[in-house]
Amino acid sequence: MEAEIRALKARKNAVVMAHNYQPLEIQALADVVGDSLELAVKAKETGADLIVVCGVQFMAETAKILNPERKVVIPVLDAGCPLADFLTPDMIREARERHPDAAVVIYANSTAESKALADIVCTSANAVKVVASLPNETILFGPDSNLAAYVQRELPYKTIIPLPPGGHCYVHTGFTLADVEAARRKGGMIVCHPECHPEIQEQSDMIASTGGMVRGAAGEGEPWAVFTEREMASRLRVLYPGRVFYEKPDAICGDMKKISLADLRRALEREEHEVILSRDVMDRARLTIERMLAVGA
Numbered sequence: 001m002e003a004e005i006r007a008l009k010a011r012k013n014a015v016v017m018a019h020n021y022q023p024l025e026i027q028a029l030a031d032v033v034g035d036s037l038e039l040a041v042k043a044k045e046t047g048a049d050l051i052v053v054c055g056v057q058f059m060a061e062t063a064k065i066l067n068p069e070r071k072v073v074i075p076v077l078d079a080g081c082p083l084a085d086f087l088t089p090d091m092i093r094e095a096r097e098r099h100p101d102a103a104v105v106i107y108a109n110s111t112a113e114s115k116a117l118a119d120i121v122c123t124s125a126n127a128v129k130v131v132a133s134l135p136n137e138t139i140l141f142g143p144d145s146n147l148a149a150y151v152q153r154e155l156p157y158k159t160i161i162p163l164p165p166g167g168h169c170y171v172h173t174g175f176t177l178a179d180v181e182a183a184r185r186k187g188g189m190i191v192c193h194p195e196c197h198p199e200i201q202e203q204s205d206m207i208a209s210t211g212g213m214v215r216g217a218a219g220e221g222e223p224w225a226v227f228t229e230r231e232m233a234s235r236l237r238v239l240y241p242g243r244v245f246y247e248k249p250d251a252i253c254g255d256m257k258k259i260s261l262a263d264l265r266r267a268l269e270r271e272e273h274e275v276i277l278s279r280d281v282m283d284r285a286r287l288t289i290e291r292m293l294a295v296g297a
């Protein structure tokens with residue numbers, strides 16, 4: 001299977017991009033593994049004819065928006081992100097009417113239509129930098145209310161309004177104070193993703209995107225309790241075999257686990273499932289993603 005996938009990649013001039021939460025056997029066959037921001041940056045740079053995104057729908061959509069003339073496929077069509085579904089285009093339009101002076105910052109974990117209605121997009125790697133770059137005092141920020149709280153804490157001079165108020169990721173909000181206590185008993189550091197509840201963020205030693213965790217874990221150091229999707233700890237163990245990383249066994253993103261090696265092979269062979277978006281949505285969303293890329297990581 002692996003040899004076939006490698007041969008198909010070469011024959012089709014394809015690039016395989018995988019998120020840090022993908023199963024390790026998929027990561028091992030990918031040309032790029034990274035967080036949402038790194039995947040977006042690399043998607044823009046690729047010269048491949050075919051881009052296969054092993055992740056969830058919004059990641060494949062971002063790759064397509066940045067490569068409108070290339071074929072972008074996702075091996076499993078219904079690999080979505082429940083967080084993205086918290087925010088609808090109507091919510092953004094209504095909030096803009098209520099807060100005409102506010103800027104609208106939309107997290108990458110959102111639909112293409114939501115991105116098209118934003119002023120600028122962000123990921124967890126650059127949310128603080130993106131918001132800090134804006135002149136507006138009031139910021140409508142969605143759909144993750146915990147990431148919004150993190151940005152608010154980092155930038156107290158801004159007024160961050162979460163849109164909608166309770167948007168969240170079920171994987172990250174599954175981390176509790178009992179997990180903090182258990183991690184403290186084991187010793188070492190707690191490193192959490194900013195999608196975790198604010199009280200978990202406050203108890204953590206470091207808050208980082210998945211790419212930030214990869215960079216932050218480099219070198220020697222004490223054990224890490226990794227408060228994000230459990231595959232992240234597996235990836236860190238592969239990258240840094242000398243270090244100890246603990247995961248929470250039931251912190252699983254079901255959608256990230258839908259893609260198998262057989263699905264990847266079929267996606268390369270049949271060039272499916274192609275991401276199709278309207279030209280208008282792509283053009284408007286590209287502007288807001290490119291504004292984010294100009295701000296940087």
Ligand code: 13P
Nearest residue numbers: 035036037123124209210
């Ligand atoms: P990162 O941008 O940190 O990879 O996060 C994406 C995500 O879906 C977190 O759950």
Ligand code: SF4
Nearest residue numbers: 081082083169171253
């Ligand atoms: Fe979406 Fe949460 Fe899965 Fe990330 S971990 S893709 S935010 S459901």
